Amino acid sequence: MARHVLDxxxxxxxxxxxxxxxxxxxxxxxxxxxxxxxxxxxxxxxxPPGNFAASLVMRPTGNPAEAARFSFVAxxxxxxxxxxxxxxxxxxxxxxxxxVLLNGGKLAGILLESTGAGGQVTTLVIGIGVNLVAAPDAxxxxxxxxxxxxxAGETGLQIAPEDLLxxxxxxxxxWQRQMEAFGFGPIRNAWLARAAKLRETITARTGASxxxxxxxxxxxxxxxxxxTARGRQVIAAADVHFGG
Ligand SMILES: O=C(O)CCCC[C@@H]1SC[C@@H]2NC(=O)N[C@@H]21
Numbered sequence: 001m002a003r004h005v006l007d008x009x010x011x012x013x014x015x016x017x018x019x020x021x022x023x024x025x026x027x028x029x030x031x032x033x034x035x036x037x038x039x040x041x042x043x044x045x046x047x048p049p050g051n052f053a054a055s056l057v058m059r060p061t062g063n064p065a066e067a068a069r070f071s072f073v074a075x076x077x078x079x080x081x082x083x084x085x086x087x088x089x090x091x092x093x094x095x096x097x098x099x100v101l102l103n104g105g106k107l108a109g110i111l112l113e114s115t116g117a118g119g120q121v122t123t124l125v126i127g128i129g130v131n132l133v134a135a136p137d138a139x140x141x142x143x144x145x146x147x148x149x150x151x152a153g154e155t156g157l158q159i160a161p162e163d164l165l166x167x168x169x170x171x172x173x174x175w176q177r178q179m180e181a182f183g184f185g186p187i188r189n190a191w192l193a194r195a196a197k198l199r200e201t202i203t204a205r206t207g208a209s210x211x212x213x214x215x216x217x218x219x220x221x222x223x224x225x226x227x228t229a230r231g232r233q234v235i236a237a238a239d240v241h242f243g244g
């Protein structure tokens with residue numbers, strides 16, 4: 001698959017969107033320096049040099065719910081890649097919808113952006129940020145957000161962004177083929193097997209509304225399933241907080 005390695009960029013997601021129309025197939029874009037990274041829900045994503053910032057741009061077929069499944073493919077790929085390069089003792093887990101945790105803190109985030117027409121997604125950009133060398137200052141993240149961590153800070157391990165991209169791209173390919181052959185089932189099962197706080201009480205927050213319940217799993221579109229005091233609730237988009 002095509003790779004573009006840039007010395008610096010505003011946001012690899014923005015660059016991927018700009019390139020999308022001129023590409024003939026899927027491509028990975030890796031930046032050594034990202035100066036205006038974006039996070040989920042309009043947040044900024046800080047990227048000290050040495051951290052991993054890359055985006056995959058592709059032209060999937062399907063509607064937005066089908067495209068959203070790729071965020072689980074991406075989270076699995078990042079988890080696999082870190083395990084391959086960092087070894088089996090790394091204490092990794094996944095947090096809904098697509099964060100990768102290390103020792104219970106946030107190590108990596110994933111941001112899907114898409115354009116479409118007539119209910120179909122025409123361009124999908126999957127942006128991945130991994131704190132390889134440094135995590136943002138805890139004072140800069142929201143008060144009740146998970147503690148940001150870096151791979152080097154937690155373990156002393158040093159992984160080059162280019163090597164991580166090779167491993168993520170290979171793992172993504174494997175999971176994407178699984179999904180093409182067998183549907184979302186294997187992706188969901190693998191994701192749940194690595195999920196933090198499964199069957200425990202968590203809180204899903206969307207703006208001012210808050211739902212607390214037992215984390216039962218995810219449905220066919222990847223939506224969060226909670227059992228709450230008012231029964232089963234399926235939540236398509238939210239920020240998840242751990243604890244009761
Ligand atoms: O909020 C999150 O957890 C998602 C963070 C996603 C950050 C990555 S870094 C590479 C890509 N380019 C961006 O501007 N954002 C994503």
